[in-house]
Amino acid sequence: MNKLAQFISLGMLLAGSGCHDLERSRAVDNPSxxxxxxxxxxxxxxxxxxxxxxxxxxxxxxxxxxxxxxNQLxxxxxxxxxxxxxKRFMWGFTHLSEAQIDELATYFSSHQTVMGEPGDPALIDQGRAIFTSGLPAKGVAACISCHGQHGEGAGQFPRLAGQHADYTLKQLRIFQRTEDRPRSEAMKAVCNNMSEQDMRAVAAYLEAFPPGEPGTANETTSN
Incomplete structure (x- = not known):
């Protein structure tokens, strides 16, 4: 019985140690x-x-x-x-070190993106036109000029191809109506004269980047 008790105690000690290590690994304020x-x-x-x-x-x-x-982190x-x-989901990450931010960015940027499913063809066609040519009559620049022919982005300009349409739409609204996004001067100017329909169309197009479009393969983008 003594040996059994010792075995159980050892098991509990190891289990406790494992949980402790797990909790430490979740602690984003731990630079290690x-x-x-x-x-x-x-x-x-x-x-x-x-x-x-x-x-x-x-x-x-x-x-x-x-x-x-x-930049975003x-x-x-x-x-x-x-x-x-x-504020709700990301402001708690105040203790990330520069090394951790770099490692997080490296990890996610190196993974393969996945396109969404094509939706309303008419909406996607409208979005394609805005992406490639902008809206000259409204003074809206083409998305392709900063975000690339394939929506892949470059450096400080984000990848848009494959992004959730609802998320893209939400960000376009933020750029247009508020000052809550730093580094947003260019996008605020772009979005200023876009209608709700314009924003919905380009978001729908970007989510699907429909088959047959240049660069629609689910490629890996690495930096």
Whole structure:
């Protein structure tokens, strides 16, 4: 019985130690925790293990531009990005180190993105026209000029292809109506004269980037 009691005590000690290590790994204010661990054990709850979120409330991060991710994580950390969901979900990440931010950005940018399903063809056609040519009569620049022919983005300009339409629409509204997004001067100017229908159309097009379009393969974007 003594040996059994010792065995049980040892098992409980090891189990307790494992839980303690797990909780330590979830502590984003611990600079020794690798960014990948934070991605897998914290970020994955909303954004998915590989950065492909299920809910449009949370953006897809897979294949996103690394520089863009670093900028956004930095803005969350400093509370510069102050839209409601930023406050609710991301303002708690104030203790991320620069190394952890870099590791998180590297992790998600290196994963493969996944396109959405095509929706209303007429809406997608309208969105395609805005993406490629803008709305000259309204002074709205073509999305392609900053975000690339394939919607892949570049550096500080985010990847748009494959992003949830509802999330893209929400961000376009924020750019248009508020000052809650830093680094947004260019986008505020672009969105200023867009109608709700214009924004819905380009968001629908970007989510699907329909088969047959240039660059619609589910490629991996790495930096």
């Amino acid at each position: 925790v690798p960014g990948k661990t934070i991605a897998l054990q914290v970020c994955s709850n909303c954004h998915g293990v590989n950065g492909v979120s299920v809910s449009p409330a949370f953006p897809k991060l897979a294949g996103q531009q690394k520089e863009y991710l670093i 930095t803005d969350f950390k400093t509370h510069s990005r102050s839209d409601p969901n930023a």
